[in-house]
Amino acid sequence: MQRDDLEEPITMENVKTVLMDVFIGGTETSSTAITWAMSELIKHPETMKKVQAEIRHAASENTKFDANALPYLKLVIKETLRMHPPVPILGPRQCKKSCQILGYTIPTGARLLVNVWALGRNPEYRSDPEEFKPERFETSSIDYKGQSFEFLPFGAGRRNCPGLEFGMAVVTETLARLLLHFDWKLPDGMKPADLDMTETFGLVAAKKEPLYLIPTLHIPLPEILMLKELCPMWSG
Numbered sequence: 001m002q003r004d005d006l007e008e009p010i011t012m013e014n015v016k017t018v019l020m021d022v023f024i025g026g027t028e029t030s031s032t033a034i035t036w037a038m039s040e041l042i043k044h045p046e047t048m049k050k051v052q053a054e055i056r057h058a059a060s061e062n063t064k065f066d067a068n069a070l071p072y073l074k075l076v077i078k079e080t081l082r083m084h085p086p087v088p089i090l091g092p093r094q095c096k097k098s099c100q101i102l103g104y105t106i107p108t109g110a111r112l113l114v115n116v117w118a119l120g121r122n123p124e125y126r127s128d129p130e131e132f133k134p135e136r137f138e139t140s141s142i143d144y145k146g147q148s149f150e151f152l153p154f155g156a157g158r159r160n161c162p163g164l165e166f167g168m169a170v171v172t173e174t175l176a177r178l179l180l181h182f183d184w185k186l187p188d189g190m191k192p193a194d195l196d197m198t199e200t201f202g203l204v205a206a207k208k209e210p211l212y213l214i215p216t217l218h219i220p221l222p223e224i225l226m227l228k229e230l231c232p233m234w235s236g
């Protein structure tokens with residue numbers, strides 16, 4: 001693996017650092033997005049029904065589906081990322097050239113923090129920002145790839161998230177599996193309205209109280225098929 005003949009040599013140190021980036025950048029962000037999506041779905045039973053119907057309709061031979069053919073699930077994930085961006089505040093940016101923003105002078109060299117959480121809930125950019133409504137993205141061209149500055153769950157510019165596609169694939173595949181194979185309910189007769197949606201404050205805005213849900217098996221998942229589908233390189 002070691003290559004010393006390149007302009008930027010690949011060293012064991014580089015490899016370890018990249019792997020660390022993947023673990024630090026990719027695990028808590030993705031699991032936080034999945035937890036928030038499940039929380040919003042359990043709070044909105046009609047949305048849960050609609051997304052499960054889409055996934056169950058798309059799943060052929062009971063367990064196979066094309067994650068790209070799940071447009072409503074994509075809307076659910078977008079809406080989750082709008083209301084609960086796992087990274088609520090982007091890493092600091094430095095102002096290259098003095099400018100005016102909303103009447104404030106931003107001097108050259110000033111450090112700026114972009115509040116993605118506040119952008120997502122700003123009523124100037126959308127109606128009912130406190131409502132979970134995946135349908136709002138149905139007819140909108142707003143995407144999460146860093147071009148729409150009112151919706152930046154993966155950041156923007158050259159320091160945006162390099163794991164965007166991978167993160168979306170993990171979140172989509174995991175949610176689709178959870179929703180295809182299981183029905184979900186709250187424990188102890190708890191009502192959807194009682195679910196505590198408080199966020200933690202930190203680099204990652206996770207759900208403060210753990211999400212406890214009771215699964216009921218809907219479609220069994222043969223273990224061997226699961227391994228083949230998820231890890232084709234292992235199945236020979």
Ligand code: HEM
Nearest residue numbers: 021022025026029087090091154155156159160161163167
């Ligand atoms: C739903 C999942 C994810 C979300 C919401 C997310 C979000 C973000 C955000 C907002 C940033 C800062 C971007 C900026 O300041 O403009 C970032 C940076 C980063 N992300 Fe992700 N991320 C996710 C998944 C992943 C995955 C799966 C990986 C790796 C496999 C990853 C690796 C990184 C790295 C290495 C950085 C730092 C980039 C830099 O500083 O140049 N992320 N992520």
